[in-house]
Amino acid sequence: MKCRVIVITSGKGGVGKTTITSNLGTAIAQLGKKVCLIDADFGLRNLDLLLGLEQRVVYTIIDALAGECTLEKAIVRDKRTEGLHLLPAAQNRTKEAITPEQMKEVIEELKPNFDYIIVDCPAGIEMGFRNAIVAATEALIVTTPEVAAVRDADRVVGLLESENMQSIRLIVNRLRPEMVQMDEMISVEDILDLLVVPLIGIVPDDKRIITSSNRGEPLVLSKEPSLPGIAIKNIARRLEGMDVPFLDLMAPQDTLFGRIKRFFGVSQK
Amino acid sequence: MIKDILTTISSWGSAKKSRHSAKNRLQLVLANDRAGVNPELIEKMRQEILEVVSRYLDIDVAEMDFSIQSSDRTTSLQANLPIRKIKRTRELK
Numbered sequence: 307m308k309c310r311v312i313v314i315t316s317g318k319g320g321v322g323k324t325t326i327t328s329n330l331g332t333a334i335a336q337l338g339k340k341v342c343l344i345d346a347d348f349g350l351r352n353l354d355l356l357l358g359l360e361q362r363v364v365y366t367i368i369d370a371l372a373g374e375c376t377l378e379k380a381i382v383r384d385k386r387t388e389g390l391h392l393l394p395a396a397q398n399r400t401k402e403a404i405t406p407e408q409m410k411e412v413i414e415e416l417k418p419n420f421d422y423i424i425v426d427c428p429a430g431i432e433m434g435f436r437n438a439i440v441a442a443t444e445a446l447i448v449t450t451p452e453v454a455a456v457r458d459a460d461r462v463v464g465l466l467e468s469e470n471m472q473s474i475r476l477i478v479n480r481l482r483p484e485m486v487q488m489d490e491m492i493s494v495e496d497i498l499d500l501l502v503v504p505l506i507g508i509v510p511d512d513k514r515i516i517t518s519s520n521r522g523e524p525l526v527l528s529k530e531p532s533l534p535g536i537a538i539k540n541i542a543r544r545l546e547g548m549d550v551p552f553l554d555l556m557a558p559q560d561t562l563f564g565r566i567k568r569f570f571g572v573s574q575k
Numbered sequence: 576m577i578k579d580i581l582t583t584i585s586s587w588g589s590a591k592k593s594r595h596s597a598k599n600r601l602q603l604v605l606a607n608d609r610a611g612v613n614p615e616l617i618e619k620m621r622q623e624i625l626e627v628v629s630r631y632l633d634i635d636v637a638e639m640d641f642s643i644q645s646s647d648r649t650t651s652l653q654a655n656l657p658i659r660k661i662k663r664t665r666e667l668k
Contacts, residue, residue: 453597453600453601456601456605457601457604457605457608460605460608460609461608464608464609467648486594488592489592489593489594489595490592490593490594491593491594491597492594492597492598492601493594496594496597496598499598500598500601500602500605502647502648
């Protein structure tokens, strides 16, 4: 089976790239695929923390490149999720510690062993971004319904198009349907109008995203179903080519009861 | 909760919700970003083009529209220069 290399990027920081990466990686592994997540955020690594693997990181991608260990040894296997692996970034180096050529080399070496390699891109459009996109043929752009995030997402889409990225798809994160309903937040349709990039997922805002990151357990692992968890599992299935309809997040807002509740501010999460 | 109700009521009055201004502002800024131009450059261009066209035509400056627009990831410069009348320079001479 051919390995797919996907980069998760956004331009702007703080839109939930790493949270999406950790959950999506877990969700794809849950579908029985062999997944390697690569943290490309050198100096500001966090993917290990969100996956709850921070205590198990011994070597990093830099050590492997320096020949201090094999690439296999640097990879951490997630014991909770069969098939999920992490290649950690170095925390004590800067984004210039590695070149795009080296990154490509590493990914080429990993490819025969995995179904999916997912690269968590750092914020910005400098060297770290170049490193993260170099070997990818597919890109998932994470944005939130905020002006700065949408603008930066557009910039990144432009850059990826000029690099001839084969597939670019959009994830709208942290949507708050009740705010869209009140016309106080740009809607997914608005974002699609502006960016003109095919949509692959809509993830609603939810405080459980924070509690799950506190515990280092991706939300998709939780036995209790949650809307963001389902939304991310749906993205994994769409990546696998399944035709999964989008969750109707606006629906609960449309009932009369919902309107009354919203009017009195009861539905505030 | 009372604050929420107050915000809801007060938002009835304001005709324009923030969603629309966000979208309008983004439309403009994305068009400019994609074209790689800033408002000053557009203004300079507008004046130069107007200068050239005005040599031949009498343009209604108040009604003219000159902007970078973007749809479906193609960006274009749109200029709409309404003509008052064609200058008949020769006849004047």
